[in-house]
Amino acid sequence: MNEMSFLLQVRDLAVARGGFPVLSGLSFAVAPGQALVLRGPNGSGKTTVLRCLAGLQAPLAGEVLCAPDAVAYAAHADGLKATLTALENLRFWAGIYGIDDGEAAVARALGAFELDGLQSRLAGNLSAGQKRRLGLARLLVTGRPLWVLDEPTVSLDAASVALFATAVRAHLARGGAAVMATHIDLGLDAEVLDVSDLRATAAGLTLGSGFDGGFDEAFL
Numbered sequence: 001m002n003e004m005s006f007l008l009q010v011r012d013l014a015v016a017r018g019g020f021p022v023l024s025g026l027s028f029a030v031a032p033g034q035a036l037v038l039r040g041p042n043g044s045g046k047t048t049v050l051r052c053l054a055g056l057q058a059p060l061a062g063e064v065l066c067a068p069d070a071v072a073y074a075a076h077a078d079g080l081k082a083t084l085t086a087l088e089n090l091r092f093w094a095g096i097y098g099i100d101d102g103e104a105a106v107a108r109a110l111g112a113f114e115l116d117g118l119q120s121r122l123a124g125n126l127s128a129g130q131k132r133r134l135g136l137a138r139l140l141v142t143g144r145p146l147w148v149l150d151e152p153t154v155s156l157d158a159a160s161v162a163l164f165a166t167a168v169r170a171h172l173a174r175g176g177a178a179v180m181a182t183h184i185d186l187g188l189d190a191e192v193l194d195v196s197d198l199r200a201t202a203a204g205l206t207l208g209s210g211f212d213g214g215f216d217e218a219f220l
């Protein structure tokens with residue numbers, strides 16, 4: 001496969017968090033239609049890698065090659081406005097991403113995550129699992145090909161996990177791709193990349209030009 005056919009290429013990536021190197025030597029590529037699952041124990045750096053892929057922090061070393069505006073990121077937080085209804089949240093995000101068929105995409109997103117009956121409820125009044133479903137439905141109104149997902153199934157019951165897996169499968173079938181950290185098996189035909197052995201040692205890495213020094217959080 002030539003280089004241009006990948007949606008994402010990661011080369012010899014090292015990342016830091018809170019001023020400390022976390023993980024180094026990570027390389028992989030993701031093509032349209034592919035899903036990649038990052039595995040590793042708590043604290044091994046999966047979230048930090050995903051933040052880097054989403055552009056929220058710079059690599060400490062290495063490269064992340066990806067088209068501008070390709071990534072839709074779903075973090076631990078659901079990214080919802082509590083005082084807007086479920087429908088208004090999706091319309092808000094469709095407007096932010098400026099997709100052409102906004103209203104149709106919003107309707108599809110509500111349907112895909114079985115949120116039609118909840119569309120008039122304030123997001124702040126949804127249950128944890130319903131909030132998560134709405135946060136994931138947001139992906140469908142971004143129009144972005146590369147989904148970067150951090151523990152997407154937290155708070156979801158089995159039926160909702162199945163809805164999510166269906167949405168990912170449909171995204172892949174449309175030529176999208178996904179990179180996700182998850183501890184559960186979604187039943188997807190996904191490659192698994194274990195980052196356990198990539199732990200950075202303080203001796204092996206220093207904080208260089210890619211590290212901006214301090215604040216590394218963001219409101220999403």
Ligand SMILES: Nc1ncnc2c1ncn2[C@@H]1O[C@H](COP(=O)(O)OP(=O)(O)OP(=O)(O)O)[C@@H](O)[C@H]1O
Pocket residue numbers: 017018019022040041042043044045046047048049181
């Ligand atoms: N703001 C911060 N300041 C200092 N250290 C941090 C900060 N945020 C995370 N870390 C540390 O960075 C390391 C990597 O964290 P990260 O969240 O990337 O791991 P993870 O593999 O996603 O873990 P989990 O499976 O528990 O979600 C951990 O040791 C964590 O304690």
